[in-house]
Amino acid sequence: MGTTTDHEEAGAARPRPPRDVLGRYRETTPASRELWERAGGLFPQGVSGQAKFFAPYPVFVDHARGATVTDVDGRRYVDLLMGAGPLLLGHGHPAVLAAVHAQLDRMVNPMMPNRASLEFAERLRGHMPHLERIRFANTGSEATRSAVRVARAATGRTLIAKFEGNFHGSDDAFLVSTHSTEPAGTPERPEPVLDYAGLPPRLLDEVIVLPYNDAAATVEIIAAHADRLAAVIMEPVAFSSGGGVPATRRFARAVREITRRHGIVLIFDEVLCGLRLGLGGAPGYLGVVPDLVAIGKALGAGLPLSAFGGRADLMEATLGAGAGDRKIFQSGTFTENPLSIAAGHASLTVLETEDALERADAAGEALRTGLREVFARHGVQAAITGVGSIVQMHTGIAEVQDRRAVLAGDRALTGAVMLGGVARGVLWPPVHPAVTSSEHRRSHVDRVLDAVDRTLTDLQGDLL
Ligand SMILES: Cc1ncc(COP(=O)(O)O)c(C=O)c1O
Structure with missing residues (x-):
């Protein structure tokens, strides 16, 4: 029985975690860490729902608007989780x-x-x-x-x-x-x-x-x-x-x-x-x-x-x-x-x-195109999948058409890139696919691409 899930595994599978990424994540999210430790005494694994957990601990969100969420440390993220899909029109339309x-x-x-x-x-x-x-x-x-x-x-x-x-x-x-x-x-x-x-x-x-x-x-x-x-x-x-x-x-x-x-x-x-x-x-x-x-x-x-x-x-x-x-x-x-x-x-x-769906799709397409460019620039093999407003990245593999291909990729690296993104202000929790909304603009996409770019630089010499 393979009981390890994507959510648990990301960021935890490698014996040596990516120090820079993990360190930056901890530095930027102290209030979330505190709440999560407190929550551990009530909610098993500190969460009410498995998909809300990612290692080392999840971000606690305080409020949200449009394409962004703000955490309990007051940091604003470009949200690519969007409630795990429902917020096609963004938060608080x-x-x-x-x-x-x-x-x-x-x-x-x-x-x-x-x-x-x-x-x-x-x-x-x-x-x-x-x-x-x-x-x-x-x-x-x-x-x-x-x-x-x-x-x-x-x-x-x-x-x-x-x-x-x-x-x-x-x-x-x-x-x-x-x-x-x-x-x-x-x-x-x-x-x-x-x-x-x-x-x-x-x-x-x-x-x-x-x-x-x-x-x-x-x-x-x-x-x-x-x-x-x-x-x-x-x-x-x-x-x-x-x-x-x-x-x-x-x-x-x-x-x-x-x-x-x-x-x-x-x-x-x-x-x-x-x-x-x-x-x-x-x-x-x-x-x-x-x-x-x-x-x-x-x-x-x-x-x-x-x-x-x-x-x-x-x-x-x-x-x-x-x-x-x-x-x-x-x-x-x-x-x-x-x-x-x-x-x-x-x-x-x-x-x-309105052209809400077209806007969500355009952001998804821009994200897929931009991610392909960023990974190519760093010489890191990655398959970028999805359609319309649905986007996912898979490192260490050129093509993904099913679950076995997902598992054949480097999921620890993918998880590290995503965690690094969270530390740099992008809520794309490891290793859930991203979704965009009608409220995502080119500026949000650029922030995501910049976060992935910088994270890949952080990871050079550690994981790559
Ligand atoms: C394709 C698909 N089916 C079913 C579900 C279950 O939906 P819910 O979490 O609302 O029960 C999900 C949730 O992620 C889903 O993505």
């Missing part, structure tokens, strides 16, 4: 704030249907016609979990297939071959690995693992299990553990064809990439329409909001009034809570009427 404030005065959460959520669903379907039926939830994990449930109930099968390195949230079945740093099997025939303790070993028989971006091998594996597979779930852009790598259109088409042929439900997990790839979501980008999708993150512009939906026949058969013995459970105290829906409405209006 005035339209989102106004809508949330107005909704706060009106009603918080009645746990009953309300007009605003219906109208938001109608607006979403206007952009994503494949959402014939939809249900709102709070988190991405709830959305992916519910989509899988629909698939299982509708097909009467239990097996699911996921791609090695694709992350779909915190449910048991998704913690198979996602974060593990020790993949099993061959690249073409990956075998399932439990990423953590506390997971039932039966998952190894219930989850089939597929090789991302390898159409021929994926089709063969799916065909071999076809009559037992309820669903294939995939990230159109493999994000947090997959390296910020988009699926190729040819690969997505092959997955669509083989799943359709065998009546297997194809689920796109667009929780991260949903609105970032355009208002039509991943189907618009890849030219492939799945049976179900899960969306989240940017949907609520920073407030908790997710959704799943797709084919009316599947959704009605398992959630509709006449579902009978195929009925699944999907509910939650905070689902379609009006605050999140209000934020979603406001954000969608901005995306519809």
Whole structure:
């Protein structure tokens, strides 16, 4: 069992840490260190959520605006984490704030249907016609979990297939071959690995693992299990553990064809990439329409909001009034809570009427281009991946198309470059991919490039 995660490993894997980078980080973040030490007496590892930790200790954030966050030492960072994806319009967008404030005065959460959520669903379907039926939830994990449930109930099968390195949230079945740093099997025939303790070993028989971006091998594996597979779930852009790598259109088409042929439900997990790839979501980008999708993150512009939906026949058969013995459970105290829906409405209006997405994409593109130049100037091999507003760096490797390539890179060096960036005012925590927002300008990108450039200079003679 490979239980070491990206977040823990970065900056800690080398026996001798990069002295200059670590020293500078400690020097610049004393208040964060103090709070983190205090937090250790309450929160295991000093954090409420694994992804918030990076070695030697995380930055504690005090406030945020636009493309920046300010820490408890009063240092302002260019934010490339952006809440791990939701803040496509930046922190504190005035339209989102106004809508949330107005909704706060009106009603918080009645746990009953309300007009605003219906109208938001109608607006979403206007952009994503494949959402014939939809249900709102709070988190991405709830959305992916519910989509899988629909698939299982509708097909009467239990097996699911996921791609090695694709992350779909915190449910048991998704913690198979996602974060593990020790993949099993061959690249073409990956075998399932439990990423953590506390997971039932039966998952190894219930989850089939597929090789991302390898159409021929994926089709063969799916065909071999076809009559037992309820669903294939995939990230159109493999994000947090997959390296910020988009699926190729040819690969997505092959997955669509083989799943359709065998009546297997194809689920796109667009929780991260949903609105970032355009208002039509991943189907618009890849030219492939799945049976179900899960969306989240940017949907609520920073407030908790997710959704799943797709084919009316599947959704009605398992959630509709006449579902009978195929009925699944999907509910939650905070689902379609009006605050999140209000934020979603406001954000969608901005995306519809302004060039917000184009600005986020332009910053992403400038970052990718600039990073390639900086690494080349220092003679450090690096693959810069991503699409639109999604960016990731991988040192020690020329190309990345899947999780195994991510693991083959020099992740300790990548983590050190990112930590050095944090010490120089860029919140790009090791080793999560970066995302940009509509509020990132050329000046922010230049600050990031300068921080990476200086960090690479710091690291000369130590790590390089
Ligand atoms: C692709 C993808 N799916 C699902 C999730 C889970 O979403 P949440 O953290 O809201 O449960 C994430 C979160 O990072 C994600 O990136």
